Amino acid sequence: MELPAAATSVSRRQALRLAATTATSLVASSALAAGVHGEFPSNTSRRKSELSLVVPYAAGGPLDRSARKLAAETTTLGSIQVLNVLGDGGAKGAAMVARAGAREPMLLMGAVATHAVLPWLNPQLPYDPLRDFQPLTMVARMPHVLVMRADLAMQWRIYTPDDLLRFMSKTRQPLRYASAGNGSIGHIAGQLFQALTRVPLQHLPFSGASPALSALLDGSADLMFDNIASALIHLRAGRLKAIGVTARSPLAVLPQVPSLEASVPGLSLPTWFGVFATAGIPDALARRWSDAFAQTLQRPKVQEYFDAMGVIREDLRLQDFARFLQQEHSYYGKVLKAHQLIP
Known part of the structure; x- marks a missing residue:
């Protein structure tokens, strides 16, 4: 088969360079494929x-x-x-x-x-x-903590898990709790809280802890079982009030906040x-x-x-x-x- 005119004009040096480049590519591809069966090459x-x-x-x-x-x-x-x-x-x-x-x-x-x-x-x-x-x-x-907006907790006089239970038993209106989504620990904690206390909650699922927390802070939700890493900065700034932690004992970073399990036995979610x-x-x-x-x-x-x-x-x-x-x-x-x- 006759090569195109452009190909016949390639110099010997260019041809050698092209061949070397092609060979290098083939070697790299082979090394990459071999890495599937062992450790990937450190120079890849x-x-x-x-x-x-x-x-x-x-x-x-x-x-x-x-x-x-x-x-x-x-x-x-x-x-x-x-x-x-x-x-x-x-x-x-x-x-x-x-x-x-x-x-x-x-x-x-x-x-x-x-x-x-x-x-x-x-x-x-x-x-x-x-x-x-x-x-x-x-x-x-990552421990979780049940939080409310600080001003709402003060308005409703809710400072401990027992305060929350008394308030909810009296009003019988389902409070809205935000979570990081269906199946998140925040969601399961809320469902378990309802099952153990027989008090109603309305679940508001979001796409993560950050948007759920934003809903709590802007008043779109009343409660949240939030992870400590997400809530801590707002607790320290006084925007949120910690009601209890989902651990069997108080946390080192929140020593004054009681364990929820003391008031709701069984509510401990690692x-x-x-x-x-x-x-x-x-x-x-x-x-x-x-x-x-x-x-x-x-x-x-x-x-x-x-x-x-x-x-x-x-x-x-x-x-x-x-x-x-x-x-x-x-x-x-x-x-x-x-x-x-x-x-």
């Missing part, structure tokens, strides 16, 4: 630059802030892009990571809602929390969040990513950042994190069934 900048960390909730919340801090500080993995993928109480973002596939894996800042609660509330969830993810590093536990990868990645890569995030969490300035948010730092990795996940999945299934929140 293309692979590093494509690593994405999905936050399944709105920007500005504690999971988003934690993800962005980890992404910025974990420099050994190259550039990590944080993506906020909202919808279905966190399920949309989680499903995106689950479907990514081992050849193009993604990371997820998953939480108790996406991995231990939603699977029980929605049998048609488009992912399996235990099968479709590789647990890497648990980041922190919550947590951590980094997951798409299932099926090589073990060596899982260890590398897990170690990188764990090392970042040990840095003093990162520890100070999380301490300032009021979260409790953790250090569970890989198999230990996976075992913890299985326990949490089972625990919430029992809690939800025991209180008839699911069939």
Whole structure:
């Protein structure tokens, strides 16, 4: 076959250069493909630059802030892009990571809602929390606190869980409580509160903790079981009043706020969040990513950042994190069934 005229004019030097470029591309492609079966090559900048960390909730919340801090500080993995993928109480973002596939894996800042609660509330969830993810590093536990606007709490004379129960029993009007979405711990806490006290609440779901908190502050909602990292700045500024915490004892950052369980036995909901990868990645890569995030969490300035948010730092990795996940999945299934929140 005769070459086009343009091709016949290519000089020997240009041809050699073109051949060398093509060979280099083929070698790089082969190395990238080989990385699927072992650790991705450390010099593959293309692979590093494509690593994405999905936050399944709105920007500005504690999971988003934690993800962005980890992404910025974990420099050994190259550039990590944080993506906020909202919808279905966190399920949309989680499903995106689950479907990514081992050849193009993604990371997820998953939480108790996406991995231990939603699977029980929605049998048609488009992912399996235990099968479709590789647990890497648990980041922190995050207590929740029942809050109201400070001026409303003063107007209604509500300062403790017992005050709230007396007020609600007297009025019998359902107070509106905002949450980070269906299946979030804030949502489940409200449902459990109703089941245990027999007092009515009206649920107002949002796409994350930040918009839910905005609704509380502007008067669109009356109550919120908010995470401590989100509520703390407003509590310290006097905009919110803490009524009780969803822990078995008062928190170090809120020593004067009583435990809700003292007034509502059974209302203790541990919550947590951590980094997951798409299932099926090589073990060596899982260890590398897990170690990188764990090392970042040990840095003093990162520890100070999380301490300032009021979260409790953790250090569970890989198999230990996976075992913890299985326990949490089972625990919430029992809690939800025991209180008839699911069939």
